Amino acid sequence: MPAYKRILLKLSGEALMGDDAYGINRATIVRMVQEVREVTQMGVEVAVVIGGGNIFRGVAGGSVGMDRATADYMGMLATVMNSLALADTMRQEGMVARVMSAIGIEQVVEPYVRPKALQYLEEGKVVVFAAGTGNPFFTTDTAAALRGAEIGAEIVLKATKVDGVYTADPKKDPEAKRYSAITFDEAISRNLQVMDGAAFALCRDQKLPIKVFSIFKPGALKRVVQGEDEGTLVHV
Ligand SMILES: Nc1ncnc2c1ncn2[C@@H]1O[C@H](COP(=O)(O)OP(=O)(O)OP(=O)(O)O)[C@@H](O)[C@H]1O
Numbered sequence: 001m002p003a004y005k006r007i008l009l010k011l012s013g014e015a016l017m018g019d020d021a022y023g024i025n026r027a028t029i030v031r032m033v034q035e036v037r038e039v040t041q042m043g044v045e046v047a048v049v050i051g052g053g054n055i056f057r058g059v060a061g062g063s064v065g066m067d068r069a070t071a072d073y074m075g076m077l078a079t080v081m082n083s084l085a086l087a088d089t090m091r092q093e094g095m096v097a098r099v100m101s102a103i104g105i106e107q108v109v110e111p112y113v114r115p116k117a118l119q120y121l122e123e124g125k126v127v128v129f130a131a132g133t134g135n136p137f138f139t140t141d142t143a144a145a146l147r148g149a150e151i152g153a154e155i156v157l158k159a160t161k162v163d164g165v166y167t168a169d170p171k172k173d174p175e176a177k178r179y180s181a182i183t184f185d186e187a188i189s190r191n192l193q194v195m196d197g198a199a200f201a202l203c204r205d206q207k208l209p210i211k212v213f214s215i216f217k218p219g220a221l222k223r224v225v226q227g228e229d230e231g232t233l234v235h236v
């Protein structure tokens with residue numbers, strides 16, 4: 001029995017590359033999609049935001065010295081590529097998905113129109129929100145918070161490379177301890193970098209909880225959706 005009717009799932013872009021140096025690893029994207037399919041089969045309405053780190057960090061060297069806003073638009077376009085790959089893999093796995101972009105690119109994907117997104121979700125289609133917020137100086141974490149609030153999701157699920165929120169970055173500090181739950185105020189005041197401050201602040205103000213969990217742990221998404229103890233809950 002799912003604990004939520006509608007979720008906003010933020011998928012790590014960087015995790016998409018699997019063991020490759022950059023890009024999209026086929027086995028990894030298929031496995032991610034199959035996990036999403038499991039929760040849609042439980043009757044949960046799923047909207048997805050995917051990051052762009054697997055592509056954008058690969059070309060970031062070329063963006064050195066570039067105008068920041070231009071580099072950020074490149075990053076947003078990377079998320080469009082990931083969104084297209086994700087939706088197409090969903091199609092191959094027997095799901096129905098629609099990509100909606102925050103920046104105008106109509107020949108490729110339809111634009112983000114909130115009522116249309118709500119309609120797709122009610123029809124049981126997966127909606128993939130591409131191009132982040134459509135604005136430079138933001139991240140896809142903020143896009144996940146924004147779209148999550150707009151569509152009335154009950155929770156934002158951040159599926160990432162670590163299995164929760166730690167006292168410090170666990171990739172840099174082996175002594176870091178994982179929280180099972182933490183308030184938004186504490187996460188912001190401790191400047192915990194697992195998600196950016198703008199995303200935390202938006203979710204706090206909208207009373208939209210976030211669950212951070214590992215994208216690599218098989219079955220973790222399903223357990224989170226069933227309300228089981230998995231990852232870290234960030235709450236008001
Ligand atoms: N206090 C912390 N607790 C947990 N992870 C942290 C913390 N501080 C920093 N991190 C780092 O944050 C990373 C997750 O955020 P990041 O935005 O880099 O990834 P992502 O959102 O999964 O990727 P992408 O931007 O490609 O979508 C983790 O891999 C971890 O190394």
Ligand SMILES: O=c1ccn([C@@H]2O[C@H](COP(=O)(O)O)[C@@H](O)[C@H]2O)c(=O)[nH]1
Pocket residue numbers: 013050051052053056071072073074075076078079131132133134135136137138139140141142143
């Ligand atoms: O609203 C947004 C979202 C993203 N960007 C740019 O894209 C890259 C990739 O997104 P990640 O969240 O880091 O995966 C990001 O670094 C920004 O450069 C953006 O400008 N606005």
